[in-house]
Amino acid sequence: EALRFYLDGQLLMNQGDYSMAIIEFQQALELDPATSAIELAIAECYWKLRKPLLSKKHINNVLKTNPFEPEALEMLVDQMIFDKQYDSALDPLTKLIQKFPNRVKYLVTLAEVEKILGNSIKSIDHYLNAYKIDSTNLNFLETAGRYALESDNTVKALSIFKQLTIEDPINQNYLSIFTELISRQSKFKEGITHIENLNETNGEKAFRNAEIGKLFYRNNEKNKAKGYLERSIENLNSNLSSILTLFEIYINDNQLSKAASVADKIISNFPDDWRGYYSRAVVYLNQEDFDSIVSFMAPIAERFNDIFSIQYILGLGYNKLNEKKNAELYYQKALKVRPDSRNALHSLAILYDEIKDWEKSDSIY
Numbered sequence: 001e002a003l004r005f006y007l008d009g010q011l012l013m014n015q016g017d018y019s020m021a022i023i024e025f026q027q028a029l030e031l032d033p034a035t036s037a038i039e040l041a042i043a044e045c046y047w048k049l050r051k052p053l054l055s056k057k058h059i060n061n062v063l064k065t066n067p068f069e070p071e072a073l074e075m076l077v078d079q080m081i082f083d084k085q086y087d088s089a090l091d092p093l094t095k096l097i098q099k100f101p102n103r104v105k106y107l108v109t110l111a112e113v114e115k116i117l118g119n120s121i122k123s124i125d126h127y128l129n130a131y132k133i134d135s136t137n138l139n140f141l142e143t144a145g146r147y148a149l150e151s152d153n154t155v156k157a158l159s160i161f162k163q164l165t166i167e168d169p170i171n172q173n174y175l176s177i178f179t180e181l182i183s184r185q186s187k188f189k190e191g192i193t194h195i196e197n198l199n200e201t202n203g204e205k206a207f208r209n210a211e212i213g214k215l216f217y218r219n220n221e222k223n224k225a226k227g228y229l230e231r232s233i234e235n236l237n238s239n240l241s242s243i244l245t246l247f248e249i250y251i252n253d254n255q256l257s258k259a260a261s262v263a264d265k266i267i268s269n270f271p272d273d274w275r276g277y278y279s280r281a282v283v284y285l286n287q288e289d290f291d292s293i294v295s296f297m298a299p300i301a302e303r304f305n306d307i308f309s310i311q312y313i314l315g316l317g318y319n320k321l322n323e324k325k326n327a328e329l330y331y332q333k334a335l336k337v338r339p340d341s342r343n344a345l346h347s348l349a350i351l352y353d354e355i356k357d358w359e360k361s362d363s364i365y
Helices: 002-014 018-031 036-048 052-065 070-082 086-099 104-116 120-133 138-150 154-167 172-184 188-202 206-218 222-235 240-252 256-269 274-286 290-301 308-320 324-337 342-354 358-364
Strands: none
Touching (some): 002 018, 036 070, 052 070, 070 104, 086 104, 104 120, 104 138, 120 138, 154 188, 172 188, 188 206, 222 240, 240 256, 240 274, 256 274, 274 290, 308 324, 308 342, 342 358
């Protein structure tokens, strides 16, 4: 008889008639007070009717009898998270994990709650534990790494992204982040050895050689860096960071024709990135070809109106051509982007000196 009332209540609940469903469930509960499913059904109906206190009362009735009843604990966690009672959600979540230590969904929920509460280290550790349970899901490891980066936990992040490069050796983003993290700690040799091992285990790849090249460059071993980057350049169509590193090497070595070629490659492969155009202008600047700076940069200056370097180098070009009005315009545009730039302020002050506008130059000084 209790089952009949319970099924009628379920039918009404499925139809959205929660008030009538509660009446049916209450009658079922009178006949069978020991069945927690009935009490939890009433709790769910009260929650749907936006009566959280009554809902929690029935959930707690179940937990008095069975403190580890998973459905009751789950409902309690969901309600507490909905109400942003994150501190309160920790206890039922911990009980769920104690009862079901291998259920990753509870670990992930606890990790997210800890993250909201500002406990980044705990959040990271819960994701790492989830990954230990389900090592097929790299999202757990990646999320742990992302949270380590967000909390500036460089040591933890490095360890995680090193593991990610092993688990997914063809993921260029993981390797790029690993390279940046290893560089922050100046562990260049360790990074080079790790990437060489990846090549040995998984086969040589241009993007991995490029990362080795960057590490050699940052370790002031420029010849080795150049060798790795030059071998990889033709296959680096998506690796802007490495191409820019090779450009920087060529500029510093005054190999301007090679630097120009690399800049052209950046523009070709990354037409929406300002750094390609700026790199080409830097080559012109080193060649003292100021006409080319202006003719090349002026058409794209408005497109990159919020990029300091584009506006400033165009101002330099105009100034060298003695077009003071245009030079002043682009120096001013550069200073709108970066008002505290000493270089731009100094260049503008010199320009005012040259045109004998002493009041403006004195003001800048």
